[in-house]
Amino acid sequence: MRCVIARFPFDLTKSGVLESMKGIKPEQVFSESVIIGCRTYPVKQVGQVVTRQDRRDFSVGEVVRAMTQLGFTCRGLTRAAAHARVLSPLQQASAMLGIPATV
Numbered sequence: 001m002r003c004v005i006a007r008f009p010f011d012l013t014k015s016g017v018l019e020s021m022k023g024i025k026p027e028q029v030f031s032e033s034v035i036i037g038c039r040t041y042p043v044k045q046v047g048q049v050v051t052r053q054d055r056r057d058f059s060v061g062e063v064v065r066a067m068t069q070l071g072f073t074c075r076g077l078t079r080a081a082a083h084a085r086v087l088s089p090l091q092q093a094s095a096m097l098g099i100p101a102t103v
Contacts, residue, residue, distance in 0.1 A: 003066040005051050006058035012050065014070045020050050032060050035073040043067070043074070 002011050021036045024045075032043040044055045047063035064074045 001066075001069055003062075003069065005047065005062045005066060006053055008051070008053070010051060010066075012066060012070060014072070017046070017050055017067070017070060017072070021046065024049055031076075032064060033075050034064070034067045035075070040075075 001013065002009055004010070018037060021039075021041065024041075026039045026041045027045050029040055029042050033040045034043055034046050035041075036046065043060045043063045046067065047053070047058050047060075048055050050063075051058065068074050
C-alpha cells in the first residue's frame, strides 16, 4: 500500500512491517500504540523503524492511518492510564488501598 508519511511516499505491506519490527523490543507506551504480532509498540517507535526517519519528522496520525489501513490494531491512551500517570506516588498508593490521600 502506498502512503505518505512526513511528505515522503512509502510502499508499505503488512508483511514488510512485521519483518521490520521483528526483533525490535517495544518501548514503554505512554500514548497511542500499535499491536504488531503479539507486542504493543508506541506509534512513534513503529514510524521510526518503518520509515527510518526521525520521530520529529512525522505525526502520530500519519502512522496510525497507515497502520490501520494495513490491518493493524491501533489504540489510543485510555482515560484510566492518563489519570494514573498524573497521580503522585502517595495518591497512587492511597488509591490502591482504597483510602483517600490527604495532602
